[in-house]
Amino acid sequence: MSAPLLEIADLDVAFHGDGTPVQALSGVSLRLDPGQVLCIIGESGSGKSVTLRAMMRLLPERRARIGGQISFAGRDVLAMTDRQLRAMRGREMAMIFQEPMTALDPVYTIGAQIAETVRRHLGGTQAAARARALDMLERVGVPSAARRLDAYPHELSGGLRQRAMIALALSCGPQLLLADEPTTALDATVQIQVLLLLRRLQAELGMGIVFVTHDLGVAAEIADRVAVMYAGRIVEEGSVAEVLGRPAHPYTAGLLASSVEHVAPGAEIAAIPGAPPDLRALPPGCSFAPRCRHAVAACDATVPPPVRPGPGRMARCFTPLGFAPSGHAVEEHVA
Amino acid sequence: MNSLPEPVADRGGPAQPLLIARDLRKYFPLGGGARVHAVDGVSFSIAKGETLGIVGESGCGKSTLARLLMQLMPRDAGELILDGDPVGGPHGISVAAMRRQVQMVFQDSASSLNPRLPVQDSVAFGPRVHGRSRSAALEVARAALRQVHLDPALIGPRYPHELSGGQKQRVNIARALAIGPRMVVLDEAVSALDKSVQAQVLNLLVQLRRDLDLTYMFISHDLAVVRHISHRVLVMYLGQVMEVGPVAQVFAAPRHPYTRALLASRPSMDPARRTETLAISGDPPNPVDLPPGCRFAPRCPHAEAVCTAANPALAGGADHLAACLIQVPGSGHSQAPGLEAAA
Numbered sequence: 175m176s177a178p179l180l181e182i183a184d185l186d187v188a189f190h191g192d193g194t195p196v197q198a199l200s201g202v203s204l205r206l207d208p209g210q211v212l213c214i215i216g217e218s219g220s221g222k223s224v225t226l227r228a229m230m231r232l233l234p235e236r237r238a239r240i241g242g243q244i245s246f247a248g249r250d251v252l253a254m255t256d257r258q259l260r261a262m263r264g265r266e267m268a269m270i271f272q273e274p275m276t277a278l279d280p281v282y283t284i285g286a287q288i289a290e291t292v293r294r295h296l297g298g299t300q301a302a303a304r305a306r307a308l309d310m311l312e313r314v315g316v317p318s319a320a321r322r323l324d325a326y327p328h329e330l331s332g333g334l335r336q337r338a339m340i341a342l343a344l345s346c347g348p349q350l351l352l353a354d355e356p357t358t359a360l361d362a363t364v365q366i367q368v369l370l371l372l373r374r375l376q377a378e379l380g381m382g383i384v385f386v387t388h389d390l391g392v393a394a395e396i397a398d399r400v401a402v403m404y405a406g407r408i409v410e411e412g413s414v415a416e417v418l419g420r421p422a423h424p425y426t427a428g429l430l431a432s433s434v435e436h437v438a439p440g441a442e443i444a445a446i447p448g449a450p451p452d453l454r455a456l457p458p459g460c461s462f463a464p465r466c467r468h469a470v471a472a473c474d475a476t477v478p479p480p481v482r483p484g485p486g487r488m489a490r491c492f493t494p495l496g497f498a499p500s501g502h503a504v505e506e507h508v509a
Numbered sequence: 510m511n512s513l514p515e516p517v518a519d520r521g522g523p524a525q526p527l528l529i530a531r532d533l534r535k536y537f538p539l540g541g542g543a544r545v546h547a548v549d550g551v552s553f554s555i556a557k558g559e560t561l562g563i564v565g566e567s568g569c570g571k572s573t574l575a576r577l578l579m580q581l582m583p584r585d586a587g588e589l590i591l592d593g594d595p596v597g598g599p600h601g602i603s604v605a606a607m608r609r610q611v612q613m614v615f616q617d618s619a620s621s622l623n624p625r626l627p628v629q630d631s632v633a634f635g636p637r638v639h640g641r642s643r644s645a646a647l648e649v650a651r652a653a654l655r656q657v658h659l660d661p662a663l664i665g666p667r668y669p670h671e672l673s674g675g676q677k678q679r680v681n682i683a684r685a686l687a688i689g690p691r692m693v694v695l696d697e698a699v700s701a702l703d704k705s706v707q708a709q710v711l712n713l714l715v716q717l718r719r720d721l722d723l724t725y726m727f728i729s730h731d732l733a734v735v736r737h738i739s740h741r742v743l744v745m746y747l748g749q750v751m752e753v754g755p756v757a758q759v760f761a762a763p764r765h766p767y768t769r770a771l772l773a774s775r776p777s778m779d780p781a782r783r784t785e786t787l788a789i790s791g792d793p794p795n796p797v798d799l800p801p802g803c804r805f806a807p808r809c810p811h812a813e814a815v816c817t818a819a820n821p822a823l824a825g826g827a828d829h830l831a832a833c834l835i836q837v838p839g840s841g842h843s844q845a846p847g848l849e850a851a852a
Contacts, residue, residue: 217704217705218674218703317791331792331795332567332792333791333792361566361730361792361793362730362732362771362774362775363566363770363771363774363788363789363793364566364792365774365776366774366775366776366784366787366788367787367790369776369784370784370787388703388704389776390704390778391775391776391777391778392776394776394777394778394779394780395776395777395780395783395784397780414780415780415781418778418779418780428705429704429705432704432705432707432708433704433708433733434708434711434733434734434736434737435733435778437737439737439738439739439756439757440715440737440738442712442715443708443711443712443737444708445705445706445708445709445711445712446705446708447709449673449675449706
């Protein structure tokens with residue numbers, strides 16, 4: 175097995191504001207091999223975007239208490255100086271967002287922005303950087319790329335802006351791309367274009383991708399592996415085919431069952447009852463237990479440790495579905 | 510106890526559509542003579558108890574259409590007929606009388622509630638405006654909250670920021686129900702909710718439709734959700750209707766190339782069968798600079814010279830229509846049937 179590109183161990187993030195601290199992440203551990211695509215699936219407040227931002231040290235460090243380890247290409251990200259971070263961001267690790275205007279500067283042309291990034295990280299002449307920018311715009315499928323070099327972000331349609339942001343992020347050949355719901359705000363016909371583009375670029379450039387989404391269909395299209403988050407914890411991880419095809423954690427199974435794709439029109443959807451817990455007052459045991467049909471007494475007492483229900487799989491559950499339970503006997507199951 | 514107001518009595522009987530829209534138009538001037546053709550000649554009808562789904566991408570005019578129905582903005586042309594009565598105009602029913610029968614729920618559950626009012630007061634506001642006393646309106650509000658499975662004693666006195674997104678959207682539905690409407694226009698009403706909460710709210714909407722004999726117009730960009738809740742579906746593109754028909758038929762055998770492209774753009778739910786080829790490229794064009802002829806022609810894989818000559822009308826079978834020359838015998842499109850086929 176090759177050395178991991180990214181390794182996160184026991185990452186805790188708590189935000190301190192005026193009141194009770196918000197425990198955004200609790201003991202998140204992840205590993206990404208070079209060239210792998212990992213999707214982090216979760217609903218609002220599950221911690222998926224916080225995990226992504228922590229990898230790039232984008233969290234407000236005066237308000238966020240961060241514990242644990244993040245190692246990227248063998249280096250300790252949490253110990254990096256500002257100077258080291260600036261050298262890493264955009265060069266070795268790049269990020270794309272849901273809203274491209276968060277990444278693009280409205281007062282500079284697309285070409286100028288890509289060329290500036292290229293020169294800053296890779297050096298070279300202005301002409302070479304501009305040639306690189308043109309090459310990138312062509313690679314991401316922007317039509318009439320030479321003309322679009324001199325366009326301002328507001329002059330482009332939503333789909334083209336998304337492509338321009340991807341061109342900017344990939345212009346210095348990063349080893350790791352962090353993608354924060356980059357297709358969520360796009361129209362259906364544009365979303366699938368961007369997904370196929372990212373899949374093609376990943377294969378061509380061989381970078382690793384951590385892709386945050388709430389959409390199981392998006393994960394099915396692009397992921398090698400998926401990690402499912404709930405209330406700041408990874409509750410399940412494994413290959414995309416296994417997790418979506420044979421979920422081990424009741425939350426993953428509940429998410430799949432509550433998809434309208436899986437019921438007859440108009441029929442009752444098997445919705446997960448209740449709502450996620452308040453991150454200011456997490457229950458002492460499994461955060462999903464109050465909504466879980468399979469919960470047993472042990473689930474309310476302690477947070478389930480990770481178990482390995484199969485090769486390459488992890489679930490934090492005392493009663494993983496379809497697998498031999500760990501921690502207590504089968505008879506304790508609540509029907 | 511259910512003390513929701515009784516809906517306005519049925520007038521035309523079950524065969525008369527609850528709502529007919531004829532040739533609705535809305536253009537937004539941009540200056541310099543340019544106009545956004547937001548809604549450009551849209552006609553449809555909704556039967557009593559039916560749910561009509563409206564799908565389309567951003568800029569297709571589906572939200573403007575909802576606002577025209579609710580009289581939230583004046584239409585430039587066209588007619589609206591509610592159970593036989595024209596809405597507005599010298600001989601029609603008033604906007605207030607129309608809103609007594611048709612209510613709306615918006616996408617953004619937070620901004621559609623007054624942050625300074627307990628939610629029960631927001632729900633009671635409609636009945637107050639429609640003439641109830643303060644205490645009677647609050648009683649209606651409590652009944653409406655019960656109807657959406659919220660405990661009026663627990664949730665009613667709370668402020669919007671104290672509720673979850675799903676609870677806020679239930680409150681918005683309760684507010685629509687508090688008038689005793691016959692029809693509810695739902696504009697992306699479940700789109701901002703997390704999947705597990707979205708499923709709960711969809712179940713609620715299906716239950717309310719059955720229990721209260723409601724008619725829905727359900728606007729969404731999410732094809733799976735529209736398929737789940739709708740009886741018929743209407744597909745819009747650049748301000749016009751591309752296809753309309755029973756939901757099962759449109760999803761199983763779409764007749765318009767745009768509908769086919771929309772359906773083919775849905776992500777596969779199976780990692781073993783990923784999408785390999787694109788059904789359509791590019792973005793939906795700007796509704797200002799409209800192409801001549803069929804508006805979908807510039808992106809259509811089947812477009813021919815004849816498609817840029819005239820804007821096709823809806824045509825096809827009895828209740829499943831598409832605005833495509835391929836559907837019109839003798840239209841000159843190479844894939845259209847000959848004239849003798851129609852005879």
